[in-house]
Amino acid sequence: MANIYPVSPDPRTVGEKQVIEFLKENLDDSWTLFYEPLIVNRQPDLLLFNDQYGILVLEIKDYRRDTIVAISPNDWVIKGGEGRINLSSPYTQVRNYTFAVIDFLAKEQVFTNNEVFSGRLKFPVVPLCIFTNLTEHDIVSLGINRVIPLKNIVTSEFLKLNGEHLQEKLHDVFRTYFLISPLPEPEATLIKFKLYPELQIKEQEQGKIISYTSIPVTSNNESSVQLVSFLSRIPREENVCKDFLNINDLLFNVNEFHSIIDELLFVSTEIRHLYNSGEKDLNKIAVVFYKNRKILKRELVKQAISVLSEMGIPAEEGIAEANKINILSFEQLEGSNAIFKYVFMIDFNQIRGEETYSKILATIKRASIQKFIYISFNGTSNFTQKISSSWNLLLN
Numbered sequence: 001m002a003n004i005y006p007v008s009p010d011p012r013t014v015g016e017k018q019v020i021e022f023l024k025e026n027l028d029d030s031w032t033l034f035y036e037p038l039i040v041n042r043q044p045d046l047l048l049f050n051d052q053y054g055i056l057v058l059e060i061k062d063y064r065r066d067t068i069v070a071i072s073p074n075d076w077v078i079k080g081g082e083g084r085i086n087l088s089s090p091y092t093q094v095r096n097y098t099f100a101v102i103d104f105l106a107k108e109q110v111f112t113n114n115e116v117f118s119g120r121l122k123f124p125v126v127p128l129c130i131f132t133n134l135t136e137h138d139i140v141s142l143g144i145n146r147v148i149p150l151k152n153i154v155t156s157e158f159l160k161l162n163g164e165h166l167q168e169k170l171h172d173v174f175r176t177y178f179l180i181s182p183l184p185e186p187e188a189t190l191i192k193f194k195l196y197p198e199l200q201i202k203e204q205e206q207g208k209i210i211s212y213t214s215i216p217v218t219s220n221n222e223s224s225v226q227l228v229s230f231l232s233r234i235p236r237e238e239n240v241c242k243d244f245l246n247i248n249d250l251l252f253n254v255n256e257f258h259s260i261i262d263e264l265l266f267v268s269t270e271i272r273h274l275y276n277s278g279e280k281d282l283n284k285i286a287v288v289f290y291k292n293r294k295i296l297k298r299e300l301v302k303q304a305i306s307v308l309s310e311m312g313i314p315a316e317e318g319i320a321e322a323n324k325i326n327i328l329s330f331e332q333l334e335g336s337n338a339i340f341k342y343v344f345m346i347d348f349n350q351i352r353g354e355e356t357y358s359k360i361l362a363t364i365k366r367a368s369i370q371k372f373i374y375i376s377f378n379g380t381s382n383f384t385q386k387i388s389s390s391w392n393l394l395l396n
Helices: 014-026 090-105 136-141 156-160 163-175 185-195 197-206 227-231 242-246 260-276 300-310 330-335 354-366 382-395
Strands: 003-005 031-035 046-050 054-061 068-071 075-080 083-088 125-131 251-256 285-289 315-317 325-329 340-345 369-377
Touching: 014 031, 014 046, 014 054, 014 156, 046 185, 054 090, 054 163, 083 090, 090 125, 090 185, 125 163, 185 197, 185 382, 260 285, 260 300, 260 340, 260 369, 285 300, 285 330, 300 315, 300 325, 325 330, 330 354
Parallel strands: 003 031, 054 125, 251 369, 285 325, 285 340, 315 325, 340 369
Antiparallel strands: 031 046, 046 054, 068 075, 075 083
16 A cells, blocks of 8 residues: 555545545555645655655646536636636646656755766656546647647556556656666655654654665675674664574574666576576575566566576576576565575665664565575665675674
């Protein structure tokens, strides 16, 4: 379920209520909704944020076909209860809100500090008009597609998509602008605080804001160090990995990569090495992920199976029945009675939020892992930052 702020919004129209409930129920918690946030004296209907994509600025209209009298790129005439009303075009409205959001966030240097984007935001802010009572056929027959680009329109069909197809649709909407690597968790948190300052105040009161220092991981693929004794020497208040201490005789290896593809290639190479070294029972090896996110044009699981296959390593999603690598979510790992010798925990930077960290660590402790855990990531989160710090202290 998506997060929403304020927690109990009071939508002004039936269409707004419909869209909010639909998005909240059909998106996972990587998405955050902001209802009527105040952005420099402007209040867009709804902002939708995901650190893997960017921001959608939504203008929601529940016009019916018979209430639209006339349209132009800048002005529309709508039939209301008291006669005809002249209004700004929905696209004009949503673009103005979009420019306001861009200008507002661009004041934070961390969002523009990138040579590629030359002072522009490094994530897209996309305007989108939602017509809750119009179909795709209505859009064409009324000529709305001639005054609003189709890539900036969704219709009543949008509100019938299930979770998977909704995710694909949103992916396609962002792709028409540009796709990004996931934002580091501190940057994603800052965006949320800027869009909804009350959230920052609330988390300060609850003591949930985590400070961090950027310390790059020292990759050492040859090093397989027993972290248990090392972690026991770290002061307890600094030891984010203290929950590993009760995992008996497990070895850990930590690596950071520039991209998820580099990460998958490392995993494939390491598994190939294990196989060539005598580990012929592939069922004893698992690749575990937190979120089956979209990678290029494929979901993470399909991408992982493809990369492994290219290295001559058979793999299967779920608990493999034949002699194949198991590709599992953390939920599947926890629910499995299988015993694994080697577990590769990939894309670890997708694990965000204190409650989620605790759940994942508890899952690792309960899982039947006999020998070795590889932890790898391709971006920054508060958790990977602290793992990096601990790992560098160990290697140095």
